[in-house]
Amino acid sequence: MDIFIQQLVNGLVLGSIYALVALGYTMVYGILGLINFAHGDLVMVGALSGLALLKGALGAGLPLPIALGLAALGAVCLCGALGVLMERIAYRPLRRAPKLAPLITAIGVSILIEYGAAMIWSKQYLALPPVIQSTTWQVAGAAVTDLQVSIVLLALVLMAGLLWLIRATPLGVAMRATEQNAEVAGLMGIDTHRVIAITFLIGSALAALAGIMVLLYYGVAHYFMGFMLGLKAFTAAVLGGIGSVPGAMLGGLLLGLIESLASGYVGDLTGGVFGSNYRDVFAFIVLIVVLVLRPVGLLGTASGERA
Amino acid sequence: MRLLSAGGRGVSSWSQPAARRMRFARTVLVVLGLALLPFVLDALAGRAWVRIADVALIYAMLAIGLNLVVGFAGLLDLGYVAFFAVGAYAYGLLASPHFGVHVSFLVLLPLGAIAAALFGVLLGSPTLKLRGDYLAIVTLGFGEIIRIFLNNLNQPVNITNGPQGVTLIDPLSLAGFSFGKSHTVLGVTVAPVHAYFYLLVALVALSILVARRLQLSRIGRAWAAIREDETAARAMGIDTRNLKLLAFGLGASFGGVAGGLFAAVQGFVSPESFTLQESIMILCMVVLGGMGHVAGVVLGAIVLTALPEALRVVGPLQKAAFGHVWIDPADLRMMLFGLALVVMMRWRPAGMWPSPGLRSSAASGPAAAAAAVPLPGEAPQSLAPRARGGPDGAA
Numbered sequence: 001m002d003i004f005i006q007q008l009v010n011g012l013v014l015g016s017i018y019a020l021v022a023l024g025y026t027m028v029y030g031i032l033g034l035i036n037f038a039h040g041d042l043v044m045v046g047a048l049s050g051l052a053l054l055k056g057a058l059g060a061g062l063p064l065p066i067a068l069g070l071a072a073l074g075a076v077c078l079c080g081a082l083g084v085l086m087e088r089i090a091y092r093p094l095r096r097a098p099k100l101a102p103l104i105t106a107i108g109v110s111i112l113i114e115y116g117a118a119m120i121w122s123k124q125y126l127a128l129p130p131v132i133q134s135t136t137w138q139v140a141g142a143a144v145t146d147l148q149v150s151i152v153l154l155a156l157v158l159m160a161g162l163l164w165l166i167r168a169t170p171l172g173v174a175m176r177a178t179e180q181n182a183e184v185a186g187l188m189g190i191d192t193h194r195v196i197a198i199t200f201l202i203g204s205a206l207a208a209l210a211g212i213m214v215l216l217y218y219g220v221a222h223y224f225m226g227f228m229l230g231l232k233a234f235t236a237a238v239l240g241g242i243g244s245v246p247g248a249m250l251g252g253l254l255l256g257l258i259e260s261l262a263s264g265y266v267g268d269l270t271g272g273v274f275g276s277n278y279r280d281v282f283a284f285i286v287l288i289v290v291l292v293l294r295p296v297g298l299l300g301t302a303s304g305e306r307a
Numbered sequence: 308m309r310l311l312s313a314g315g316r317g318v319s320s321w322s323q324p325a326a327r328r329m330r331f332a333r334t335v336l337v338v339l340g341l342a343l344l345p346f347v348l349d350a351l352a353g354r355a356w357v358r359i360a361d362v363a364l365i366y367a368m369l370a371i372g373l374n375l376v377v378g379f380a381g382l383l384d385l386g387y388v389a390f391f392a393v394g395a396y397a398y399g400l401l402a403s404p405h406f407g408v409h410v411s412f413l414v415l416l417p418l419g420a421i422a423a424a425l426f427g428v429l430l431g432s433p434t435l436k437l438r439g440d441y442l443a444i445v446t447l448g449f450g451e452i453i454r455i456f457l458n459n460l461n462q463p464v465n466i467t468n469g470p471q472g473v474t475l476i477d478p479l480s481l482a483g484f485s486f487g488k489s490h491t492v493l494g495v496t497v498a499p500v501h502a503y504f505y506l507l508v509a510l511v512a513l514s515i516l517v518a519r520r521l522q523l524s525r526i527g528r529a530w531a532a533i534r535e536d537e538t539a540a541r542a543m544g545i546d547t548r549n550l551k552l553l554a555f556g557l558g559a560s561f562g563g564v565a566g567g568l569f570a571a572v573q574g575f576v577s578p579e580s581f582t583l584q585e586s587i588m589i590l591c592m593v594v595l596g597g598m599g600h601v602a603g604v605v606l607g608a609i610v611l612t613a614l615p616e617a618l619r620v621v622g623p624l625q626k627a628a629f630g631h632v633w634i635d636p637a638d639l640r641m642m643l644f645g646l647a648l649v650v651m652m653r654w655r656p657a658g659m660w661p662s663p664g665l666r667s668s669a670a671s672g673p674a675a676a677a678a679a680v681p682l683p684g685e686a687p688q689s690l691a692p693r694a695r696g697g698p699d700g701a702a
Contacts, residue, residue, distance in 0.1 A: 035443070093653050094652060094656065097656040100594050100598065104590075104648055104651075104652050105653070108645040108647070108649040109645065112645035112649070115638045115641045118635075231451075234444065242441075277459050281456070284448030284449070284451055287444070288434075288445050291441055291444075292433045
């Protein structure tokens, strides 16, 4: 029972991070129909730049909360700029290109960002200096740190804010209109290019914050860390129904829970034949099962499907 | 060649023999060129480049196979490397000291093809209902699952030898001629890389032939119909289910054969060689070369294999220019590779050598075809309304 609750807590933290990243995938897919392969790498840029800024700020003698805030702000600005830049340079010229062209471009952009980061920050695993002193509480037999609680809370606040932005503001209306039909939205006076750029900006900012969370939670950052994380987050977005914002949140949380429960229990259930090294397999198997039973994902709508 | 009959029919159409002679001369030139190529490469660029040429030919087979699935049938497969892995491991496990079994490649290559085709159908059957990007992510997951299993199936029973991989795999050998040793033929020393080159060239030529015949056959035309509009294809009486399975199975069997050859040439297989990046690389070869165009994807495979190797010179160049290597050449060459992808898609989204006559719709779903400006005198190929902003008609 203790293990169950512990894995639940771990899964929730992991799931919040997945959800934040999945939002970026799902928003861009909703509007452009594009799998932005480079999105996971923005998480990596967020983590690595955040780490560099944090070290710099601490070195300058700033207190930890201010240094952390500055690092997060810097990472968000950098990733936001990078996201907008990549949309402007790489994706916008391809609006009417054949379907696979933007996907290949996205793969190219991803390679560029990864190796650009490798040049700047080296290919080593960079460790976070031990500045975060987290307090551990015992809740129902499981160890919960204040860092875990703050990650989940911050993720929830960000997701609630995003939902409010999309549902209740003029910008949100413009985003939804662009998603439904970009041409007609344009005719109604919406600057769709601007809306798309803002979508990239929001997604990238969320990715940067997710990167900071990963950095604080796991304590290391690496130039290739965005790849698997992005893959999982994309899986989460598809699981929830790609194009659906609440779907990405649900999919992210579910995937996190499934992964941590599976890796916690599979060894016992199979008598040690399969261990936690099969963790990624379970994430993908669940995805395949969901898609076979409900191909549009959990919260997706069937509007895009024909026949 | 039909040189003799060509001479006898010269009256009715006098240009035919000339054209045929031209074609014959061209064939002879191509065969001669390919026969000399490994030795020319050896002399001019070194033994390493012969090896690179071998690798490029294996990639060409993979690209031809993936092109069946992605280019002909329009099914986006991001886990193609799994079939490559199945073929490679089938060969590696049954022709190495790992199990102490040494089966001939004449059995193992077809076996690899069949095993990979079975896996292709296995992957295809639950995913038939899915379209576009969903299919992409499921195939991607499938590829990762295969790799993770290869990586971990060393316990409780050691099947794949885990991350260490299978070593000391037998080289190909046929009727006493071993591809793993050097031979001297008419005073010319033929090293293993040379012998493999000729074998691979022959097999790639066979693959091209099979793929071309498939494309022009009833099956190929049905695939094109499914690619352009699946609903309409089904309405025309095409059995979309079986044809999509066939595309998966046939495409996978090319991967299986290529995998067996890879294991034999390399002498060693490990899960490292079958990552998602590899799948992506093969997809890039197909797309950059010209999706749906067999010659184009072969070109794509050759260029994308040679380009990163050629870009190795950036290290020494920096040293010459600045007296110091500022940027790790491996990183810089990956960056240039990424840049090449972006630039290519910006200026030539249909690939380096697009298939003639297929234009924009060849590489896209029906919605993108409708969005593209129709050529003069050519009706738009789909009247599907663009439901949303993006080219998501195939979603």
